[in-house]
Structures are given as C-alpha cells and as structure tokens.
Amino acid sequence: xxxxxxxxxxxxxxxxxxxxxxxxxxxxxxxxxxxxxxxxxxxxxxxxxxxxxxxxxxxxxxxxxxxxxxxxxxxxxxxxxxxxxxxxxxxxxxxxxxxxxxxxxxxxxxxxxxxxxxxxxxxxxxxxxxxxxxxxxxxxxxxxxxxxxxxxxxxxxxxxxxxxxxxxxxxxxxxxxxxxxxxxxxxxxxxxxxxxxxxxxxxxxxxxxxxxxxxxxxxxxxxxxxxxxxxxxxxxxxxxxxxxxxxxxxxxxxxxxxxxxxxxxxxxxxxxxxxxxxxxx
Numbered sequence: 001x002x003x004x005x006x007x008x009x010x011x012x013x014x015x016x017x018x019x020x021x022x023x024x025x026x027x028x029x030x031x032x033x034x035x036x037x038x039x040x041x042x043x044x045x046x047x048x049x050x051x052x053x054x055x056x057x058x059x060x061x062x063x064x065x066x067x068x069x070x071x072x073x074x075x076x077x078x079x080x081x082x083x084x085x086x087x088x089x090x091x092x093x094x095x096x097x098x099x100x101x102x103x104x105x106x107x108x109x110x111x112x113x114x115x116x117x118x119x120x121x122x123x124x125x126x127x128x129x130x131x132x133x134x135x136x137x138x139x140x141x142x143x144x145x146x147x148x149x150x151x152x153x154x155x156x157x158x159x160x161x162x163x164x165x166x167x168x169x170x171x172x173x174x175x176x177x178x179x180x181x182x183x184x185x186x187x188x189x190x191x192x193x194x195x196x197x198x199x200x201x202x203x204x205x206x207x208x209x210x211x212x213x214x215x216x217x218x219x220x221x222x223x224x225x226x227x228x229x230x231x232x233x234x235x236x237x238x239x240x241x242x243x244x245x246x247x248x249x250x251x252x253x254x255x256x257x258x259x260x261x262x263x264x265x266x267x268x269x270x271x272x273x274x275x276x277x278x279x280x281x
Contacts, residue, residue: 008111
C-alpha cells in the first residue's frame with residue numbers, strides 16, 4: 001500500500017495579507033488549483049480554485065479585486081500523517097467533499113496531496129473498470145448565446161465548475177469552466193467602469209459589478225465570448241485508466257462522456273476517479 005508521503009507535493013503558498021487579485025494571478029500563472037495560506041511563517045489555511053470561483057460568482061459588490069482581502073475566502077485545512085494510506089486519503093476527500101489534504105510529519109506540514117495526485121496513482125493500478133461505471137450521468141448545459149449571468153447562476157445553484165454549451169440545433173459547441181471566468185475576472189476586475197456596446201446604437205458605461213449582475217458585465221457578455229471550443233471527451237466503454245491519463249495530460253478536471261452514437265451522456269471527473277479509488281482499495 002502506498003502512503004501520502006509517496007505522492008505528496010511541495011505546497012504553493014500565499015501570504016495571509018494578500019488580496020484576490022494576487023490569488024487569481026498566482027493560480028493562473030502557476031496553474032495550481034489550490035494554495036496554502038501562511039501567517040507569520042506558519043500554514044494556517046487554504047484557498048482553492050473552487051472556493052475562489054464561488055466567491056467571485058456570488059460577489060455583487062463593486063470592489064476591485066485588489067480591494068478584497070484573501071481572508072474572506074480562506075478555509076480550514078484538513079491534514080493527514082505522511083504514513084496515511086492512499087485509500088484513507090481518497091475516503092477522506094470523498095467524505096469531506098474536498099480536493100486536497102495537507103500532509104504532516106511530527107505535526108509539521110511537509111506537503112500536500114490532491115485529487116490530481118490520487119488520479120496519477122490510479123493510472124498505475126490494474127482497475128479493469130470502464131468510464132461508464134463511475135461517470136456522472138448528469139451534465140449541466142446552456143445555449144451558447146445565453147447571457148453570462150444566467151450560466152453563472154446555474155453554476156452556483158448546482159455547485160458545479162463546468163457547463164457544456166449547445167447551439168440551437170442541440171449540438172455541443174463548447175464548454176465554460178471556472179478558469180475561463182477567472183481570466184475574465186482579471187481583465188475586468190481592476191476597472192471601476194465597464195463599457196457596454198451590446199446595443200450597436202448606444203454605448204453605456206456602468207459601474208463594474210459581479211458575474212451575476214444583469215446590469216454589469218454578467219448581463220452584457222454572451223457566454224460564447226469566453227467559452228473554450230474544444231470539448232475533451234472519452235467514450236462510455238473506455239478504460240477508466242485511459243480517461244484518468246487524459247485528464248492529467250490535458251490538465252483538466254473533467255471530460256465529456258460519449259455514447260456509441262457520439263452523443264454526450266455524462267461527465268467523468270477527477271472526483272469520480274477518486275471515488276473509484278476509494279472503493280477499489
């Protein structure tokens with residue numbers, strides 16, 4: 001049995017005194033889904049991509065990103081000893097609905113183990129499982145010309161980090177994720193005013209407001225303006241290890257699952273693969 005210390009990584013950290021602009025830049029530039037928060041040289045909390053996404057989507061204030069302190073979204077850490085088995089790590093993540101565990105040795109933080117690390121371990125075992133056994137059969141979707149705020153509200157209501165986009169012939173044309181929204185937040189988040197040119201005859205300047213604001217950029221931006229057109233997919237009958245390797249290769253958290261007829265019938269995510277690992281070991 002492998003242990004937490006065998007797959008842990010050196011954590012990326014950010015200071016407690018930082019603001020949301022600092023967090024966004026660090027997550028995007030370093031391509032990390034979570035950062036450990038340090039206070040007076042000690043690790044005291046954690047901020048994840050999901051926590052950041054939910055906050056940004058629900059924040060309706062007119063504050064700039066550099067005016068919002070990191071302290072508003074910090075979460076407590078859950079830790080395991082470095083000798084904790086991988087199976088126990090997978091079970092703890094599922095039970096607590098989290099994507100990472102801080103690893104300690106003699107009560108000192110020595111690393112972090114994430115869903116990605118567990119997915120990487122999964123690719124090294126002989127599971128003999130197929131995607132269809134562990135995929136999530138439901139997936140959220142919207143039409144590609146839907147205003148941004150409506151898509152965001154769906155992500156908030158259903159607590160999801162991705163939405164498939166369709167054209168009006170019901171064909172999938174793209175996907176939008178938290179990371180797409182982060183890039184938009186960085187480009188607009190330091191502005192006090194945003195120019196709205198959605199009406200070709202009238203240009204309107206309004207105060208910068210959040211993603212769920214109908215009168216802010218949430219209302220003036222169409223989701224196809226920021227969506228990713230490439231939908232990564234796997235087949236229902238594919239080996240689950242193949243799907244896990246694809247998620248790691250593409251550095252994504254989930255992929256669409258296709259039926260034998262090429263229709264999207266669900267999503268396979270890193271969470272689904274960690275769930276499989278928890279049951280298998």
